Amino acid sequence: MREARFRWNGADIPFREGETLAAAILRAGPSDAGLGYFCGIGACQSCVVWCDGRRVEACVTPARTGASVSGSED
Amino acid sequence: MAVTRKLRAAIVGAGIVGAASAYFLSRAGFAVQMLDAAAPASGATGSADGAVSVASKRPGPMMEAAIRGVETYRDLHGAGIFEGVFKERSTFMLAQDAAEDAVLEAHAVALSGNGVELRLHREDALHRTVQNLSRAIRSAIEVRGEGHAIGYEVTSRLIAASGATVARGCRVNGFRTASRSGSLDALETSAGTIEADLVVLAAGGGSASLLGLASALRPRKGQLLVTERAPALNAGIRGSLMSCRYLMSKDSTETRMTGSGRRFGLVVDPLRTGQFLIGGTREETAERGTDADAVRRLLVEAVALVPRLREVRLLRTFAGVRTATADGRPLIGRVRGFDNVLVATGFEGDGICLGPLTGKIVSQLARGEPTAIDLSPFDPARFATQEQAA
């Protein structure tokens, strides 16, 4: 399957079609430090990130090619 | 009066007015017992917008009272009681078109005539003073020296500082009249008989049934919104933003009602927490729900003032029920027919601003001292149908 990419805190993160932002970030490894992943079902709000200017829960938001994602407001 | 023991004050209602009364009465030497049908700040106080503000008051006794109300906050802040719960900030009253400009100018004349410190900001100067405002805003009056206080926080501080005991879940079932005519000597409550030398009724709408004031007091609901924290956006907005239309919505005689019989007056208040408080509605009901129509309309208007609020999430909606009077002025004073019963209710949306001042006035009345403001416009006796129900 072709791997697409988005930006996470300045790093390039590859993802698979249908994968969440959190899954891709955690799978990518070392750069997951800034992601407060906790409950995995959108309930705890610990993994809320800025994605293209919107605040979303990384664990339930599908990754999209070219998205700019960061742990804090730029 | 020669006393060998402390006089006992029983305060019915543990909202901000009751709590402030407890604070000032206990400083005046009373032993204070508070009681509330639910719990402190469970009524309008706990669901208020928290404006400690002169800006929106109608010229006349309410504006004069509000000026003294803000002073009382500053005094208590200076005394350390309100440390960390009173945020001093300006109110910016915003005009978006020529008609609103005219309303604003007339209001500015009234405010400055009462000695309120104002600044007029126009065009670019306005946008330098308040960041992130929509460019559609043409002008603003900055009312300086005002503030914000969250009702339940202030109430909690005042009760703690008063040392009063609070009976929660305690309902008043009736009054016991003293052998001496014209006074009460006890309250009959769900928690038993509470003897008192002084009774203060500060139970908001609950005061109506106690005093037979049902025709004078009416519920007026307000829906309010709180956003998540947005510290960067919050920091650029250094005061409360009030749409000029708020003035119009506040005037009960104003006929700008929507089809559903409710009025909208927009306030966007940057809170200490970095959150924003957005209000509110005025609706002729005591039901406390919040509905999508009202919330979306408030948010559309808020975004029109501060476009970047789009980037923030709505965290909470809630509604409070204010106790309003037919003429828009509260009832503060002695209850006719009793020499030791005081009432303080009917503040509608001004309870947070006027609550501490009212507590001080209650204590002054109890001690027979001159009051901080002229009480004649607030005389409970102006509603002729008043009679004791219990």
Add this chain to the structure above:
Amino acid sequence: MRDPDVLVVGAGPAGISAAAELAAAGLSVLWIDQRDRPGGAIHRQPSAASTAIAFGPASVRNQWRRLHARFQGTGVSLTGETGFAGIDSDGVAILEQRHSGTTTCVRAKAIILAVGAVERVLPRPGWHLPGVCTAGGMQVMLKETGSPPRGRVLVAGNGPLTLALATQLAAAGNPPVAVLEASDPFRRPSHALALMRSPRLVGEALHYSTRVAFARIPWKRGRRVVAIESHGGALRVRSVAKNGYVETFDVEHIALHDGIRPNTFGLPEGEARPFIIRAGDCREALGAVAAEVDGKQAARRVIARLRGEPAPKPHPMLNAERRAQDTLASLFRPHGDAVPADLPDDTILCRCEGRTVGDLRTLLAAHPGISPREVKLNGRFAMGLCQGRFCADNVAALLEHGGETGPVSADALTGTRWPIRPIAIASLIRDADDPNSSTPQ
């Protein structure tokens, strides 16, 4: 969007079987989920088929095959990526289309809430640190990516789900260094015997316990985690046994779990219009098999209601599942108070607002007799972004310890209101039916 007869919220076992049943009966159904495909947390599907690992016992896999066939057969389609913001005072459901950044307000005749459960996680010193997640959170990530977290993993808490996670981690190639269990089920043989009455539970217990044993994962019972600290880029976890024995684990990840509870925060329920009922774990946390039956049952109640027919009788199978869950709960009941009364003052209680156990104690000491609502407002508990989902139960338990107020329900802290989760203002002011306008009708 045309208002549907029935709105079904959630696409786990309860939501799937409810939506399918309603569609088969010919009702118009709007079926939504925050994710883009059905399954829920229990049947979270892998993002790529090649990474799929056959997790879980046969009963779980069979259920997914059954549910999948069911919704495909009825042709009911899921409206995915839709956030459910709650139900307003007029009975209007507020739905956020996450992809387009718009909102729809829906007036349905009936609403079935099948939003599942949330995990209970007890406060422990350091539970807010990076590297700490819930067992369920680690589990859904494992199912979705097919790969376990890198580095050493510790699983701790209470209940059978910790064993399920350990099994799945082992299957994915990274067994945990240990599973710490607060209770001691081996000391409760009579409850273990009672378990035998449920063949399915016996099957699941055998499935997980044999795999845990086979992977040589130490299952340490009667253990509590008393501290989690950052230590040289990893986590140092201190555990204490009932006899006082202290054991320390250095790991990169720790998964915590102390049970589940219905995810009913903020949600109304009622017979009035709209008819709002809960189904599955969101009504009563009985697990996936019961949820499937309960979803169907909820749909039948709605169908009867809309047709003016008498309500169907409760399904007998739910009673059996309840007995089985009660047995499990007895077997895994930890000793002592659920929330230890001796937590250090600096232990975080509210993760969202950073409020601590000490903050709560100070508040209670300064305001004797304080009510739960005052604790909420003045202590800022249950007021953060998660709306009390991860602190309300714990605060209520600590208030009960205080002993002045009697039993305290988490509802007293959370109440009924919307939004049930933060919702983007940008979305709320854009109506999906008129996305160019920011003026709601």
